Amino acid sequence: MSAPSEKPTPGWLAALPAAWLAVFFLVPFAIMLGVSVAHRVPGGFYEPGFELASYARFLTPFFGKILLTSVALSAGAAAICVALAFPFTVILARMGRRAQTLVLVALLAVLSLSEVIIGFSLSTLLSKTAGIGNFFAWLGLIAESRAYTPSFFALMTGLCYLALPYAVLVLYPPVSRLDPELGEAARIMGASPMRAFWTVTVPMLRAPLMGAGILVFVFTLGVYLLPQVLGQPAHWTLSVHITDQAIFQSNLPFAAAMAVLLLIVSLALVGLTLLLGRDRAGAA
Amino acid sequence: MNGAVRTGYVLAILALLAAPIVVVAGVSLNAQQALLFPPPETSLRWYGALFTTSDWLVPLRNSLVIAAASAALAVLVALPLALHVWSRSGWLARALSTLGVAPFMLPPVISALGFLVFWVTIGMYGQMTATIVSHGVFLVTLPVVTLSLGLGAMDPALVEAARTMGATRGQVLRTVILPLLLPYIVSGYAFAFVLSLNEYIIAYMVAGFTVETLPIKIFNSLRYGYTPIMAVVAVLFVALAVAVFGLIGRFGNLPRLLGADRVEER
Numbered sequence: 014m015s016a017p018s019e020k021p022t023p024g025w026l027a028a029l030p031a032a033w034l035a036v037f038f039l040v041p042f043a044i045m046l047g048v049s050v051a052h053r054v055p056g057g058f059y060e061p062g063f064e065l066a067s068y069a070r071f072l073t074p075f076f077g078k079i080l081l082t083s084v085a086l087s088a089g090a091a092a093i094c095v096a097l098a099f100p101f102t103v104i105l106a107r108m109g110r111r112a113q114t115l116v117l118v119a120l121l122a123v124l125s126l127s128e129v130i131i132g133f134s135l136s137t138l139l140s141k142t143a144g145i146g147n148f149f150a151w152l153g154l155i156a157e158s159r160a161y162t163p164s165f166f167a168l169m170t171g172l173c174y175l176a177l178p179y180a181v182l183v184l185y186p187p188v189s190r191l192d193p194e195l196g197e198a199a200r201i202m203g204a205s206p207m208r209a210f211w212t213v214t215v216p217m218l219r220a221p222l223m224g225a226g227i228l229v230f231v232f233t234l235g236v237y238l239l240p241q242v243l244g245q246p247a248h249w250t251l252s253v254h255i256t257d258q259a260i261f262q263s264n265l266p267f268a269a270a271m272a273v274l275l276l277i278v279s280l281a282l283v284g285l286t287l288l289l290g291r292d293r294a295g296a297a
Numbered sequence: 298m299n300g301a302v303r304t305g306y307v308l309a310i311l312a313l314l315a316a317p318i319v320v321v322a323g324v325s326l327n328a329q330q331a332l333l334f335p336p337p338e339t340s341l342r343w344y345g346a347l348f349t350t351s352d353w354l355v356p357l358r359n360s361l362v363i364a365a366a367s368a369a370l371a372v373l374v375a376l377p378l379a380l381h382v383w384s385r386s387g388w389l390a391r392a393l394s395t396l397g398v399a400p401f402m403l404p405p406v407i408s409a410l411g412f413l414v415f416w417v418t419i420g421m422y423g424q425m426t427a428t429i430v431s432h433g434v435f436l437v438t439l440p441v442v443t444l445s446l447g448l449g450a451m452d453p454a455l456v457e458a459a460r461t462m463g464a465t466r467g468q469v470l471r472t473v474i475l476p477l478l479l480p481y482i483v484s485g486y487a488f489a490f491v492l493s494l495n496e497y498i499i500a501y502m503v504a505g506f507t508v509e510t511l512p513i514k515i516f517n518s519l520r521y522g523y524t525p526i527m528a529v530v531a532v533l534f535v536a537l538a539v540a541v542f543g544l545i546g547r548f549g550n551l552p553r554l555l556g557a558d559r560v561e562e563r
Binding site: 128 | 299303304306307310311314315316317318320321323324331332333334374375377378380381383384385389392393396397399400402403404405406407408409410411412413414415418430431433434437456466469470474488491492494495496497498501502505512513515516519523527528530531534535538539542543546551552555556557
């Protein structure tokens with residue numbers, strides 16, 4: 014008699030979120046796929062059709078440069094962020110709950126900040142009148158204040174600023190689940206703290222570290238405003254060009270084709286991270 | 298690593314993260330329309346200007362309406378989704394949990410373009426409703442994650458007990474499950490609200506030329522030169538994020554919410 018009320022919600026209720034996400038999430042992707050093979054009408058929009066002209070543009074040097082820029086910037090940011098975030102997370106996970114909560118609030122606050130605000134804040138910090146140039150001049154390191162933006166250095170700083178909290182939060186669950194007694198055991202057996210870190214902690218976390226690197230890579234691939242605020246036109250990434258083609262060049266098919274490529278790359282990389290995680294779970 | 302080095306490293310990273318915000322906070326106090334740090338004369342006039350000039354008041358209102366509505370939408374979709382995934386297994390539950398997490402995992406520019414072509418196709422491009430629905434879908438992941446954690450932490454014996462005492466399905470949901478989930482509903486809403494306020498690319502692609510939000514307004518004005526009002530907005534956004542996450546940390550268990558299993562009470 015209690016059988017009909019075993020579950021907290023009736024089965025048909027799942028139709029609501031399923032239909033909602035199908036209409037507003039899957040259908041847009043399907044349309045985008047359709048647009049990417051549609052025929053471009055110069056100066057106008059596009060007309061339905063099937064041609065691979067937009068995809069063929071991937072083979073041009075113009076596109077090759079964009080792809081190379083995007084990949085190089087994201088790979089650099091991922092390497093720097095994981096290298097900085099890993100020791101940070103290990104230390105964080107051993108703090109008391111109060112201290113951990115405070116640090117996490119700070120990280121979440123930075124993580125939630127709009128790219129616009131981060132770009133604006135960093136370009137102020139690196140500017141001539143309000144930034145570190147003033148500070149260095151005051152210290153006597155340089156003769157006169159100067160601006161450090163726009164530049165490759167400014168852009169990389171911005172990417173790392175954006176992605177560092179993300180890297181910490183991705184590493185936080187696996188690091189905090191690591192048994193602290195393992196490190197202690199190594200130390201009791203006579204290993205120095207540094208040695209215990211490199212021979213016990215790091216190898217145990219190899220898969221999460223690689224996973225974090227990949228996720229930061231995908232995360233920074235989506236960066237759109239920072240290259241425009243902190244970088245030069247040569248630093249424009251795939252995401253900037255997708256928007257540029259869609260809004261300013263009115264070439265929706267090419268924008269959609271680039272987005273489809275980005276989608277495939279991201280899905281493949283996220284899938285790879287999930288596989289890495291599964292291997293680890295299987296081994297444990 | 299000894300204690301001092303560890304604390305030093307954490308503080309150094311936090312200081313680097315704080316540096317731009319400190320400079321921007323200083324810049325926002327300039328008495329003149331200039332971005333000088335440290336400011337030669339200080340005044341709060343730009344804080345007043347944000348709330349009195351219609352140039353900035355309209356984007357402020359747009360941003361708040363969109364964030365409030367889209368976060369509510371995200372929670373409304375996430376709640377039945379999380380309950381279904383929690384109590385059932387099978388292909389539908391698996392598909393739903395993937396769909397719930399996917400929007401947030403992909404680079405947002407992809408979803409932004411998807412939304413753009415979708416709204417153009419059905420003729421709603423440029424309307425605020427389009428921005429609200431798009432944000433609601435994009436941010437659904439956050440309440441899905443908090444609600445799943447909340448359901449996972451719930452003691453099944455409570456539901457069992459209520460059922461043994463003769464409570465109907467609706468009564469169990471209303472009087473046991475939803476009250477226990479309330480903190481997770483609130484934090485899911487708060488996460489989505491803050492992120493919607495800060496979101497740029499989707500809002501821009503879907504209705505950037507007609508429905509200006511604060512991030513769009515800032516980016517558009519960057520081209521015509523910097524004013525301290527932008528710094529004011531940045532300061533307010535940071536303050537709001539700290540307040541929201543601080544409250545979640547104060548009344549909830551933030552380390553657990555972010556995936557830590559063992560945290561010593563100290």
